[in-house]
Amino acid sequence: MDFQTARQRVEELRRLIEEHNYRYYVLDQPVISDREYDALMQELIALEEAYPELLTPDSPSQRVGGAPREDFNPVRHPEVLLSLNDAFNEGDLLDFDRRVREITGGEVSYLIEPKIDGLTVALTYIDGAFSLGATRGDGQVGEEVTANLRTIPVLPLRLRQPLPHLVVRGEVYMPKAAFARLNAEREEAGEPLFANPRNAAAGSLRQLDPKVTAGRSLSLFVYQVISVTGAHVTTQAEALELMAGLGLPVNPYRFLAPDIRAVLAEIKNWTAERRAALPYEIDGLVIKVNDLALYPVLGATAKAPRWAVAYKFPAEQATTRVEGIILRVGRTGVLTPTAILTPVRLAGTTVSRATLHNEDYIQEKDIRIGDTVVIQKAGDIIPEVVEVLPEHRTGAEEVFNMPEKCPACGAAVVRPPGEAAHRCTGGLACPAQVLEGIIHFASRGAMDIQGLGPAIVAQLLEAGLIRDAADLYYLQKEDLLKLERFGEQSASNLIAAIAAAKDRPLERLLFGLGIRHVGERAARTLASHFGSLEKLIAASEEELTSLPDIGPRIAESIREFFAEPRNLAVLEKLKKAGVRMEAERAAAPAGPLSGKTFVITGTLPGLTRQEAEELITRAGGKVSSSVSKKTDYVVVGEKPGSKYTRARELGVPVIDVDGLKQLLRQ
Numbered sequence: 038m039d040f041q042t043a044r045q046r047v048e049e050l051r052r053l054i055e056e057h058n059y060r061y062y063v064l065d066q067p068v069i070s071d072r073e074y075d076a077l078m079q080e081l082i083a084l085e086e087a088y089p090e091l092l093t094p095d096s097p098s099q100r101v102g103g104a105p106r107e108d109f110n111p112v113r114h115p116e117v118l119l120s121l122n123d124a125f126n127e128g129d130l131l132d133f134d135r136r137v138r139e140i141t142g143g144e145v146s147y148l149i150e151p152k153i154d155g156l157t158v159a160l161t162y163i164d165g166a167f168s169l170g171a172t173r174g175d176g177q178v179g180e181e182v183t184a185n186l187r188t189i190p191v192l193p194l195r196l197r198q199p200l201p202h203l204v205v206r207g208e209v210y211m212p213k214a215a216f217a218r219l220n221a222e223r224e225e226a227g228e229p230l231f232a233n234p235r236n237a238a239a240g241s242l243r244q245l246d247p248k249v250t251a252g253r254s255l256s257l258f259v260y261q262v263i264s265v266t267g268a269h270v271t272t273q274a275e276a277l278e279l280m281a282g283l284g285l286p287v288n289p290y291r292f293l294a295p296d297i298r299a300v301l302a303e304i305k306n307w308t309a310e311r312r313a314a315l316p317y318e319i320d321g322l323v324i325k326v327n328d329l330a331l332y333p334v335l336g337a338t339a340k341a342p343r344w345a346v347a348y349k350f351p352a353e354q355a356t357t358r359v360e361g362i363i364l365r366v367g368r369t370g371v372l373t374p375t376a377i378l379t380p381v382r383l384a385g386t387t388v389s390r391a392t393l394h395n396e397d398y399i400q401e402k403d404i405r406i407g408d409t410v411v412i413q414k415a416g417d418i419i420p421e422v423v424e425v426l427p428e429h430r431t432g433a434e435e436v437f438n439m440p441e442k443c444p445a446c447g448a449a450v451v452r453p454p455g456e457a458a459h460r461c462t463g464g465l466a467c468p469a470q471v472l473e474g475i476i477h478f479a480s481r482g483a484m485d486i487q488g489l490g491p492a493i494v495a496q497l498l499e500a501g502l503i504r505d506a507a508d509l510y511y512l513q514k515e516d517l518l519k520l521e522r523f524g525e526q527s528a529s530n531l532i533a534a535i536a537a538a539k540d541r542p543l544e545r546l547l548f549g550l551g552i553r554h555v556g557e558r559a560a561r562t563l564a565s566h567f568g569s570l571e572k573l574i575a576a577s578e579e580e581l582t583s584l585p586d587i588g589p590r591i592a593e594s595i596r597e598f599f600a601e602p603r604n605l606a607v608l609e610k611l612k613k614a615g616v617r618m619e620a621e622r623a624a625a626p627a628g629p630l631s632g633k634t635f636v637i638t639g640t641l642p643g644l645t646r647q648e649a650e651e652l653i654t655r656a657g658g659k660v661s662s663s664v665s666k667k668t669d670y671v672v673v674g675e676k677p678g679s680k681y682t683r684a685r686e687l688g689v690p691v692i693d694v695d696g697l698k699q700l701l702r703q
């Protein structure tokens with residue numbers, strides 16, 4: 038590959054990975070499997086190694102996770118929370134061990150722990166009381182989720198021993214049974230399914246309403262002491278024991294290996310059956326240097342420590358038969374083929390479908406109806422076809438061809454030049470596209486209408502109650518009561534949820550309209566630049582393309598969208614219904630604490646009460662004298678009073694002076 042081609046590919050990979058990071062870490066809704074994601078990342082790393090001049094510090098290969106969600110309070114971590122480097126085979130593990138011994142200059146013993154498939158949290162205990170909990174975020178700044186964490190039954194609110202200060206790192210996860218239950222409920226309600234237990238755990242913990250988290254059966258294992266006063270540990274094994282002794286949940290499995298050979302031998306004991314028998318998902322094993330004194334010697338890269346590595350289990354595979362291929366017509370008219378399989382057990386679930394993406398994919402793998410195929414799944418709901426086993430062919434297999442007419446509306450199907458997808462040309466006359474468009478409009482990243490899933494949208498369309506997304510806002514409770522499945526309560530709830538979705542930020546509306554190529558990122562850019570829908574409609578192609586993230590292709594499809602009278606009619610109806618079409622204006626006294634209400638209790642070390650209040654108000658915050666549900670934080674000093682107890686009862690986040698200073702620094 039020449040330099041020019043390499044550079045283009047590196048740029049393309051970074052763009053792709055950023056987009057997948059956003060879907061995975063911020064929305065908890067990945068669209069590709071972890072295997073596919075890992076392959077993109079490995080390709081990027083290999084290119085950056087081959088062409089070091091292409092390596093930049095902002096490359097996703099050099100960074101941890103994704104940006105924290107903005108609707109949570111940011112928490113700056115006292116120590117960066119890093120990710121782990123991956124090892125996919127014995128060779129990778131031997132390389133890891135060689136690097137460790139090169140730096141430390143001797144034999145090293147390792148502690149093996151299960152790699153729980155959940156999301157990282159950092160937990161702070163002050164004087165033995167749980168006082169702050171945060172997600173990893175981008176490693177530097179996470180999201181404050183103290184109140185949500187309090188709802189996890191195994192998380193102790195008090196330690197068995199009141200150490201003055203303890204920060205630990207752990208993994209919040211969703212047990213397999215709870216995951217299966219949650220997805221079954223979501224399917225029933227017509228809501229999008231979570232791809233795997235990790236996304237389900239992340240989506241459940243990062244809820245603005247802790248009551249939702251409480252209903253999700255989350256659990257926790259802690260595995261690292263980040264800092265401690267009042268106790269001392271010298272090995273990772275001791276750290277686990279200390280935490281267990283304090284009443285924190287620590288995984289029962291750990292294995293002390295005197296050297297890397299013992300690690301390789303122990304890994305073999307982890308069979309698929311053993312993993313399947315665990316009540317939670319593990320996606321590998323973490324191998325850590327046991328002697329903590331070596332950690333500062335080994336150090337870390339910007340992304341991961343050198344004293345640990347994540348060994349990832351190979352994907353599980355199964356062999357089955359393709360019984361048929363069906364097509365789904367998406368929101369933009371794309372026809373997506375799906376293989377219907379003879380049901381087969383794979384990685385603990387029964388699988389009967391596999392995604393086939395598009396015609397090229399089917400042709401490249403030469404997948405025919407009747408073929409015997411190998412499928413695989415790596416923690417995901419929808420598995421993929423790895424390969425066809427041609428030796429099983431009988432000659433009766435049928436080659437699949439994309440249809441010439443849309444199966445939903447009969448309009449012509451075309452494959453635009455340069456695209457992999459086939460599309461229905463029926464537009465707003467195609468019921469499948471209208472259905473998917475409204476589902477998208479109501480979805481979580483868009484207008485987020487709670488309880489309005491695919492099944493209900495389909496029902497409303499069939500009953501002729503709606504023809505487009507704007508009609509939702511004109512629904513009456515009486516209309517719903519006539520429908521099967523709706524009762525007094527559920528009808529009122531849906532009407533209220535639709536009304537509540539009138540005031541979503543402009544960028545959500547723009548994304549929800551389903552303009553081709555306008556994803557969440559482009560929608561954010563457009564909303565913040567134009568500030569209103571009216572201005573965007575009036576914008577010229579030049580003005581559009583002058584914006585970051587908006588290329589000629591996006592600009593053209595925006596212009597096309599607003600040139601279509603049927604789209605303008607929908608917008609007019611939305612406006613009449615009172616849907617917000619302007620961006621939010623900035624609140625008056627801007628500062629890191631704008632809009633936040635604080636209550637102070639106890640004597641604050643190093644600050645008088647008046648000084649603390651001034652700090653808060655100058656940063657845009659408010660100080661109130663009593664704790665209520667509206668309080669955002671209670672700042673606790675020495676000898677706190679009843680306000681502290683009240684805060685705990687209400688689940689209001691409790692911080693100390695350092696926590697306050699951290700908030701001020703953001």
Ligand SMILES: NC(=O)c1ccc[n+]([C@@H]2O[C@H](COP(=O)([O-])OP(=O)(O)OC[C@H]3O[C@@H](n4cnc5c(N)ncnc54)[C@H](O)[C@@H]3O)[C@@H](O)[C@H]2O)c1
Pocket residue numbers: 057058060061062067068069070071072074075101102119120121123150151152153154155156157207208260323347
């Ligand atoms: N499908 C997608 O679109 C997509 C997008 C982004 C990321 N991903 C997936 O996420 C991975 C990257 O996520 P990541 O940065 O969290 O890395 P990771 O999941 O590969 O490993 C690091 C994490 O392991 C966890 N962990 C669990 N048990 C542990 C233990 N005993 N000790 C230490 N850590 C433990 C920690 O939370 C730590 O942050 C990718 O490899 C990919 O599989 C997928």
Ligand SMILES: [Zn+2]
Pocket residue numbers: 366443444445446447448461462463464467468469470
């Ligand atoms: Zn159609």
